[in-house]
Amino acid sequence: MIHIRSADVFSCSINSRIERKVHRPGVRWVRRAVPALLLAVTAATVVAQPQQKIVDAIIADGMTDQTGYKFLEELCDDFGGRLVGSPQNQAAMERTVAELKALGIEARLEEFKMPGWERGDDRITMLAPVPRPIRAASISYTQPTPEFTADAVDLKLGRAEDYAGQDTQGKIGVVSAGSPVSTRESIKQAMAHGVKALLFIDRVNGGQLLARSGSFVGEPLALPVFTITAEEGLWMQRLLARDQRVTLTLVVRSKCIPVTTANIVARFPGRTPDTVILGGHFDGWDLGQAALDNGLGIAQILNTARLLQKHSPENLRTVELVWFNGEEAGLWGSRTQSERERDAPIVAMINLDMAGYPTGVNAMGYDELMPVLQRFNETLGELKLKDGVVSSPWRGSDHLPYMLTGVRAITIGGPIAPEAVRFYHDFGDTYDKVDPKLVAASSSAVAALVYTLANDSELKAKRVSDADTAALLVKAKLDTELRNAGIWPFGDAKAAATKPAREPKTTKP
The missing domain is CATH 3.50.30.30 (Glucose Oxidase; domain 1)
Known part of the structure; x- marks a missing residue:
């Protein structure tokens, strides 16, 4: 999670939004999930629609598998904080690609250049x-x-x-x-x-x-x-x-240096080019192991990849998984990737950054996404997210560059215990702070969400116009911070209203 200071665009007060509620972990997901889901899968077998059966299978499998958590241990203990541009970051990327390939998932490094820094x-x-x-x-x-x-x-x-x-x-x-x-x-x-x-x-x-x-x-x-x-x-x-x-x-x-680094990208081709993106940042700060911020997200996406590969490798829409580099330095990886995909038919981008036990899902101001997110929540049955669906945009992570190019963003609300989250961006953000059941519980819900978005028949690819994007950010009072950081792309918000929307190139199902 990128953080400068309270007045800066990417400074995220830990208590200021749903994603950072800090209280005891969601015991509902931990204590009730496995037995409830196993019962749900058994009882629903006869009557469930095919999509519901797959959601049930994804969650039941995900809740009992520790692949992501075990990989997180290696990532943290073998490579440390993964400062972008460092040898440790590069080696950790290569290990992650190898792990994905071992799971039968093709992944590659997509290089880009950025202004770097060496401590x-x-x-x-x-x-x-x-x-x-x-x-x-x-x-x-x-x-x-x-x-x-x-x-x-x-x-x-x-x-x-x-x-x-x-x-x-x-x-x-x-x-x-x-x-x-x-x-x-x-x-x-x-x-x-x-x-x-x-x-x-x-x-x-x-x-x-x-x-x-x-x-x-x-x-x-x-x-x-x-x-x-x-x-x-x-x-x-x-x-x-x-x-x-x-x-x-x-x-x-310390010194400023040019850096050549990469994002990790894995794709599950769908029956149409319309795409659902799941991403989270790969880099972290070198003072600790960057376990919660954002090794957790790395493991969640990897576990989501495993679940999709096993239960639904082909969907109506293409699924793209991206581990972004350079987030902590200034969202460089997601800036690069969102620009490369500026004309792609993207349905939505889900960002995972310090997402704990799932309690809600955030439509980020794109209220037209709320119905499909509510339908997703209904598929969870007894494990329905207690905070439901909200729509409250925030800044400070890799969803922002996508929003600025007209892509609708979604984030996950989930608490991390305060005695753990207080250590982020410092030496105390280590593997031992991660609850052993957290990766499994959270990535199960995330994988079910990705599957739902990739197969919901009513959802369409869409690019939000510059004018509407500017209006959304102004309404949320985020424009001043973006201007202060020097990355507000719309000039005067009123003038932006004259710019037409960019229609994505898409193929109808």
């Missing part, structure tokens, strides 16, 4: 009042910076008024968690006031950092930007509030 030995050391190293991590696209020493200044929330009356020239700015100012604007203001570096305090305690991207256009940052722990950041602020001098030494050895 170096970056350090912050406090010299006064207490000499000690500070736990910190530079954000991506921070450039090499020779070692320098400077005093810190408390910039509070980093707003224009927080600079007023402060001596900031040549100092290191400390910015509170929850700043409403975007990273781009924060750097711009800091440069204008002579600040030499910025330290963003993390939003949770416990020594946590929050690795994040510094630029969605891949530009090197004009000054060093770090994330620091809540404990050390608040300590600095308390010292500064008492007019105590805080002196720090910084050195940055």
